[in-house]
Amino acid sequence: MTAQTASTASPVFVPVGDNPAVVFALDARTRACRLAAKAGLECVDHARAGQPAVLADLDFAWDPAWLKAVAARPGTVLTLGDRAVLAHVAGHQDVGAVAEALRAGSGMDWGGYERLDAETAELNYHELRKRDRPFVMPQTASNARSVEKAAYDASYKGVTDALTLYLWRGAAFHLTRWAARAGLTPNQITLVGALLCVATFFLFMAGEYWWGMATGFGFMVLDTVDGKLARCTGQSSWWGNIFDHGIDLVHPPFWWWAWAEGLNYHNDPFETVYEYLIVGAIVGGYVAQRVIEGVFMRRYGMHIHVWQRIDSQFRLITARRNPNMVILLGSLVFARPDMGLELVALWTVVSLIFHAVRLAQANARADRGAKLASWLA
Numbered sequence: 001m002t003a004q005t006a007s008t009a010s011p012v013f014v015p016v017g018d019n020p021a022v023v024f025a026l027d028a029r030t031r032a033c034r035l036a037a038k039a040g041l042e043c044v045d046h047a048r049a050g051q052p053a054v055l056a057d058l059d060f061a062w063d064p065a066w067l068k069a070v071a072a073r074p075g076t077v078l079t080l081g082d083r084a085v086l087a088h089v090a091g092h093q094d095v096g097a098v099a100e101a102l103r104a105g106s107g108m109d110w111g112g113y114e115r116l117d118a119e120t121a122e123l124n125y126h127e128l129r130k131r132d133r134p135f136v137m138p139q140t141a142s143n144a145r146s147v148e149k150a151a152y153d154a155s156y157k158g159v160t161d162a163l164t165l166y167l168w169r170g171a172a173f174h175l176t177r178w179a180a181r182a183g184l185t186p187n188q189i190t191l192v193g194a195l196l197c198v199a200t201f202f203l204f205m206a207g208e209y210w211w212g213m214a215t216g217f218g219f220m221v222l223d224t225v226d227g228k229l230a231r232c233t234g235q236s237s238w239w240g241n242i243f244d245h246g247i248d249l250v251h252p253p254f255w256w257w258a259w260a261e262g263l264n265y266h267n268d269p270f271e272t273v274y275e276y277l278i279v280g281a282i283v284g285g286y287v288a289q290r291v292i293e294g295v296f297m298r299r300y301g302m303h304i305h306v307w308q309r310i311d312s313q314f315r316l317i318t319a320r321r322n323p324n325m326v327i328l329l330g331s332l333v334f335a336r337p338d339m340g341l342e343l344v345a346l347w348t349v350v351s352l353i354f355h356a357v358r359l360a361q362a363n364a365r366a367d368r369g370a371k372l373a374s375w376l377a
Contacts, residue, residue, distance in 0.1 A: 012052075013041040
């Protein structure tokens with residue numbers, strides 16, 4: 001391998017040391033290697049001479065965002081206090097000396113390395129729509145639960161709906177821990193959720209709204225658990241992503257149509273034409289909002305929900321499945337499921353107008369030569 005080839009080759013991932021601590025039912029080495037594989041790095045026991053490598057001290061747990069940041073910057077070391085946690089050793093640097101320093105837990109002269117201080121540096125999580133200081137912490141058998149909680153919180157999107165962000169965040173954490181210990185995979189969780197999703201459709205269709213709410217909210221919680229389990233255990237996959245997001249994208253219109261049909265089992269069914277108008281407004285508004293989001297992403301390289309603070313705040317309540325279910329649940333409390341669907345239609349139109357205006361404002365700024373950037377950047 002020539003010096004030029006070594007400098008441009010992708011680094012391998014080398015876990016250093018041994019740690020019996022178990023996090024999400026995985027020992028430290030296995031979990032670190034899974035996270036590395038998810039980041040596109042091959043996990044090996046030793047790097048060849050002249051081969052760039054990211055070395056990781058297994059005495060520490062870290063957010064995968066740190067691994068991606070260090071892997072993209074040869075000659076970088078992430079430190080916590082006086083300890084090195086991750087180090088990207090370029091092909092011309094001494095990988096043996098770095099490995100020995102990590103193994104001994106002693107300091108070394110990091111001359112020639114760019115240092116990242118885990119206690120002060122911040123990163124922009126593009127995938128999770130947030131800016132934060134990723135966690136780094138010692139990993140021991142006695143603080144395994146603290147590591148799991150830190151990893152779980154780190155996997156959360158910063159911009160999402162209020163129910164996911166606040167209401168069942170704690171419950172989903174305990175379910176994620178249980179699923180890991182039970183040996184369940186994210187795809188198995190998604191499959192159970194999919195069955196609940198289908199059950200909700202048929203229960204709504206039959207006018208069994210309260211039972212449908214139970215299965216629907218169960219599906220919504222599992223829709224959080226599968227993603228968190230995948231990120232925390234490094235089990236994300238192309239198929240799992242398609243399976244999960246495909247269900248998320250397709251099922252809401254069917255739920256709202258089933259709700260309208262279920263009104264035939266109650267005292268106030270819609271007239272056929274009015275039902276078509278209500279469901280058409282909900283489904284058409286939902287599709288139009290998705291189109292606006294896609295256009296915004298294509299033009300400006302970011303989600304519309306992270307452009308400015310108001311966009312992130314509106315995402316908490318925008319007309320998506322979870323906020324809509326809250327509206328419908330409220331309508332059941334007052335025994336007016338028909339009015340609930342009307343309110344969902346109204347809120348969908350309001351949300352569509354909001355996003356259409358925001359897209360127009362973004363286009364106007366871009367036409368004036370302004371460069372759009374996320375408020376999280």
